[in-house]
Amino acid sequence: MQSLILIVVPDGLCVTVIQGQDDWGVTYTSTKICAVKGSTVEIHCSYRYPSRINGPDTKVENAFWFIEKKNVENVYLKDDPRYSGRVQYDRDEIKNDCTLRITDLRESDSAVYKFRFITNHPNAYTGEPGVTLSVTDLKVSRSSSSSYLQCHSSRYLPDHTSYIWYKNGQKIKEDTSPYVDFSSDSADSYSCAVKGCGGFPSPSVYAPKLPSVSVSPSAEIVEGSSVTLTCSSDANPAAKYTWYKENEDSPKASGQIFTISNVTAEHSGNYYCEAQNTRGRHNSTLHLTVVADRSSSGAGKLVAAGTITVVLLAVILLAVFLWIRKKRASRDSSEPGERADNREQRQPEEQGDLQYASIRFSNQADPLYYNMRPAQPLRHTEQREDVEYVTVKFNSARTAPRTRGRGGGADPAALYSTVNKSR
Template sequence: MALRTAGSVLVVFLWSVTVVLGQKGWSVTYTPQSICTLKGSTAELSCSYTYPSGTVTTTLWFTEWGTGTEPKNLGQDPKYAGRVDYHLDKKKVCNLKIRDLRESDSATYRFRLLTDQTGGKYSGSPGVTLPVTGLQVKVTGGHQDKTLTCITTCILTDNPTYIWYKNEHKVKEDTSSLYSDYLSDADSYSCAVKGHEDLSSPAVYGPRNTSVSVSPSGEIVEGRSVTLTCSSDANPPVQNCTWWYRKNGGHYQSISNQNTEPQHVFNEIKSSDTGEYYCEARNEMGTDRSESINIDVKYGSKNTSVSISPSGEIVEGSSVTLTCTSDANPPLDKYTWYKKNVTSPKASGQSYSINNIISEDKGEYYCEAQNGRGSMNSTALMIIVAGKQTSVLTAAVGIIVVVLVLILCLSGLMCFRKKASKSTSDTRDTSENVQGDSSPVYDNISGMAMAPTTAQTAATVDQDDVHYARVHVFHSENQEVPLYSTVQLLQPRKKEEDVQYAAVKFNLPSAAIW
């Protein structure tokens, strides 16, 4: 639609054109030749005509010839039904009135007359040009210095006075079509022409009632195409939209692409697109943002895996628990456990425990995780069962015990052989009669206070201890014998006392005191 040039002077061309066809006396005069009229108003086209002779039989107004031999009579056109009137009189006046003008009525209108004479047909040219225009408010300038202009597509007649409205209340009346007072994004503005206040322009205002819709509606499934549409009530229409989103309650950030259209399309939506979204709509009058909507992308099981507890080597008789984990939305509602190469499932539930493991339990295990959107198997987990093992401490104690037993046995064997050798070489008989008290007998006695003989002292200068090995004492029947340590008493076979020493060895230090 061509807009009127700013600063143009309203001019009405009121001039008559007389068209004469040769010298036959035919003519049609249109006054004026062009009329710029507001949409919704009434226009009256005036003309006068002459003809050479005969009687006028038919008169009509038309805008197009059509395909017939005669043009289409405007009064019989359904588009004008009930909106046109002809006015003819004897003074050869031919007027046309069109009510409730529409922009589609914009055309060139011509008058035609027919007489009863041969060849008595005539259409007047060039006709009357009737542009029909509505009022529009044009917004120019920036956010802080906007200017409004009331514009039309043609030059209105009679230098009209403009009236301005703010939120449907009159705020200014001026011959200027400009309005540049303080303008608020939240307010609406419109203009009208004085005398036609009921034909005001549509109001201009910033975006309002901005919202986001999702298509297709219903559950959003990963991999499908999803479209977000930003809708807003605005005039002029929204020029561009900015899309914002945030995930997991973080900060909002704009979607980094060049799309400023009112639609944002996910060709194949992903689970990572889950989050909150809103749009910001903008036109020349201001901006407005929508409420946030939540995009919850549903998807089947993914990243399914199996963990084992306790970790480490698995031995017979122990117990382990397998746990299945997976990412899914909605959450998983079914877990099934399988052993590789075994047809039937082993168990169900997120965890699977194997108690008192035996060697037959070894093998590969995996789980199947499932929700309403699908299922997925985990990778197989190999369980290797080792035989029973003795603990390191128990093994160490056993080894120590065996070594000690071997040492003791060897020590006993060596002592026995040594004693046997000494018994053979050192045994001697004592011929002295023992009278009175019997002497005490010691086994393994060290440092006993005794009165050594000179010969004994000399013989044992370098010895440290006194050792007895198996001392057998024979007493008389009535003699009282004191016992020390492990002394074995034998009953005498005869009445006389005999003292026998078997391998008696005295080891005394040179400075020992007895």
């Protein structure tokens, strides 16, 4: 015999279902569950079966969750790629627990879920009627009127739906109106839920928390380098970020990250980041100090010092050279006689290879003779290569010339010849 027992809990929607035949049964703690998109849901379940059937012990050989759809073959969750990595049901044979957990809920997860187990006997049991899961993207947003918040979903919600409002996690209102008047205190957070699914409220909305600001690199900021300022804040809806520099009206940048390239001393000062959403705004300040590039300035000084030294040394060498040249010119102009004497004194030493011959013919009856002696060398500067000259001198004679006779007498006219030749 099959029986169905319903236990109604205070909210009027959550029930415990026990369905069984003799000692067979599956228990769901709720037949209807509402959940918000992106959240995690647990569908609690337990089962039972007779320990023995006609003698042999009963053992569960397989158990699984599936989705039953009309005119479509049953979809087993662990075999469906849409649920890959998102479902978990570890069967506990001692407690006969069959709880299903689904993470990162999607609207497409809305369906009726059923548990089924198979034993070593020719028996299989499916828990009916299953659990209906409704996934909604319930959220809170600011209405066209700035003093109201609205609870809504992209899925259809009946007109008679009742909404529950929470402020800082505490229930403050339950009404069929999806609107609530919120306080001006931006530190308060608000969320909503649909009655019957109070355990799954929408994500809370709140103003940005005090932003956290940082600078990279965190060490000294050197001129010519790059610096990155970062700002972050916990907020829902997500905050928008704007960067300002103190005493300047125009914003410097927008977004969480503000990068300054090739920084200079003018970039020093206070910067503050403002995080803002529909619920309010907050800002935080940081101080940026830019220092001179010490390594570059030191190198510049060394280069300048080296340049000055080289120039100074060149000037000194030029002055010494001019002084020596001037002194030498002055000495040469003041001692011309001495240079001439020196030239004459050096002349014999500088003449080396020059020779000349003197040949003298006498009109006397003496035998012919000649004298040859080394010529005095000429000064090197006065030497001429391949120069020849001859000096011929004739002595006049009143008597007519005569030829040399047998007696060996000399020509009455004396002829003198001097030949100088350079080698």
